[in-house]
Amino acid sequence: MANLDIVKPENLVYQRTKVLTDATMHYCPGCGHGTTHRCVAEVIEELGIQDKTVGVAPVGCSVLAYNYFDVDFQEAAHGRAPALATAVKRLNPELSVFTYQGDGDLAAIGTAETIHAANRGENITMIFVNNGIYGMTGGQMAPTTLVGMRSATTPYGRCVERNGYPLRITELLATLPGTYYVTRQSVHTPAAVRKAKAAIKKAFEFQQQGKGLCFVEIVSNCNSGWKMTPVQANKWMEENMFPNYPIGDIKVDGKIAEGIDVNRLVLDHALEVVTK
């Protein structure tokens, strides 16, 4: 069936980027981390900054990110990636520095580092993958878990009286004057992947121009933690995650984007209760 006449280098439309290594990723089938890795690697390739980029890996599912990117990497202590990225950027201002963190790393144990790095306006790029659960340790409740969402530690659903509210850290960071570009994207469809890649590219370009902290949240799935197939998980994410974590730019060019009321987004926790 394969038409070998077409399979020629001059007809190439799309191939795996060379900025990713040949190592097979350890992520579960269908995990958004793989797509996000690819987006970041393609942006690094397109900007031609492979030898001038330093990534900072977190603790969590993406702890082994340094095995998959063919760029220089530092491994941070749990939640401390923004602090380490601050040091790398201040010592080598000519480098492009990005952190790659999950919601357990960035929004739970690393909240202080995240908020203070954003408040100082460090000139780094932060990629935040939010799947609403602690994936690596076995699907426990995270700060970003939705109200009513089941996890290993909230088997009857997250209860507001006992477990509090989901943390919308992206809207929180958008209210700080140090951040320049804050956006929320997803990677579950081809169109969404292209938009997310464009957002990541903007974030890297703004960093090269010295604009300030750029923050890209990727709303992702966790089919293992949610106990679903990858296709079901993407559908569930569209129906339940997106109403609570609306997709789109939140802060552009240092100003809150038009039509976005950050206070409402941060404070309005009359959230839809999800059942699963």
Add this chain to the structure above:
Amino acid sequence: MQSPNKININHYKTKTMAFKGQIVIDVERCKGCAVCVQHCPKNVIQLSKNVNGKGYNYLETVNDECIGCASCAVVCPDGCITVYKVKC
């Protein structure tokens, strides 16, 4: 995308498509998540009944309707699809 000489153009004239594509799947890298299957506009791909070295039902092409839109490759978490396209 210049049209190569070796393609038999007459074969494709019967079909109303402007582009002819071909995907190459890295079978051993595929994890069988099937995220790509639902995004193919021409239903070219589906999971095989056979498994690869890791035990996953890998992806395979089931017809030659591919138009080289690269939607499958863009959404693939593991980057196991390479896409080629010619104008015809």
